[in-house]
Amino acid sequence: DDERYTKFVGKEVILPISKKAIKIIADEHVEKEFGTGVVKVTPAHDMNDYEVGLKHNLEFISVFNEKGILNEHCLEFQGLERLEAREKIVTKLESLGFIEKIEEYNNQVGYCYRCNNIVEPYISKQWFVKKEIAQESIEKVALGESKFYPNHWINSFNAWMKDLRDWCISRQLWWGHQIPVYYCECSHEWASQHTPKTCPKCQSQNFKQDEDVLDTWFSSGLWAMSTLGWGNENWGKDKIWSEKDLKDFYPNSLLITGFDILFFWVARMMFQ
Ligand SMILES: [Zn+2]
Ligand SMILES: [Zn+2]
Known part of the structure; x- marks a missing residue:
């Protein structure tokens, strides 16, 4: 207009x-x-x-x-x-004579927190978790199955959950849990809970794992289980965790945490 x-x-x-x-x-x-x-x-x-x-x-x-x-x-x-x-x-x-004038003005530009370089938005292929995955935890909180102390923090939780977008869980970093998706030379692609030895389709050993790693909050969401031995196989067993820990202590009944990570960590744990 x-x-x-x-x-x-x-x-x-x-x-x-x-x-x-x-x-x-x-x-x-x-x-x-x-x-x-x-x-x-x-x-x-x-x-x-x-x-x-x-x-x-x-x-x-x-x-x-x-x-x-x-x-x-x-x-x-x-x-x-x-x-x-x-x-x-x-x-x-x-x-070429196309510039009429140049003026200085302040603009908001994103900088990298590590190297201070200017960040450029760039279209790339990433992994996402559908926002619908949160539905069950939203409903359970609404039913009072999870309680917040002080109670007003439930508003912060609900505000975050109301504006959910699909969650981008892949990062192009060296450190982190590598995404458990595999690509075979036969062009078969699959996700696997365990590190595969061969391609389930053609039995080839010539496949590679996705190079991206999980968002740190996705990994943090595994904390509740992984501190109780889950995923450790035999590592540390009967020394720092025992087999019944997971059954005894998970799901937990109390979590003490900071309000600033109510969404990033707590909400994500609830819907993971
Ligand atoms: Zn940087
Ligand atoms: Zn294959």
Whole structure:
């Protein structure tokens, strides 16, 4: 509803360097008062733009790989690191006479907590747990089968559970429980509780386990069982745990914990 631009909606603009035509759409995601009120949408590299892209059926073009190196969509800039490329692209736009003015403004950018690098949203394949898995625990809490002390923390629990999304449980890290999914050379894929010796379909030994690891909260959710011997096979048996521990102490009747992990840990344990 920005009448300054309604006449352009549905037409196309040409991206200056790549000469690619992109269609002009109208969406309430854009702040009319900010800058020109017009913005380029990058569905593959921004969370808001991703939603807009889905809504308007836009193309999802990833322009760099998982290391941040520009790919074949980037013409002469292919092979450059994304931050390095930014300056070069601006210089090129200037030389072609496409830059009207450059203004400084504050923007919210995500940084990596370890290396302080700027984080780029990037479309990738991940493992998710369906949010419906939480339904039973929501119902049981509503029936009073789990109690919170002080009682008002039930509101925090319910608020989290009301806004559930599918839970992304895979991470691309070195440390963690590796996802128990296996891929065979025969293209069979399967999940297994135990480390398999051969492919169940073709008996080949040439298969590999998914390289991703579980979200730390998924692993933490196993705590209740794993401290009682579950999954240890014979390791530590009769020294630090005994066979009847799991039966004696699980499910537990009391959990003392911090309110800040009520959702991340406690709720996840309840629905795991
Ligand atoms: Zn980092
Ligand atoms: Zn196989």
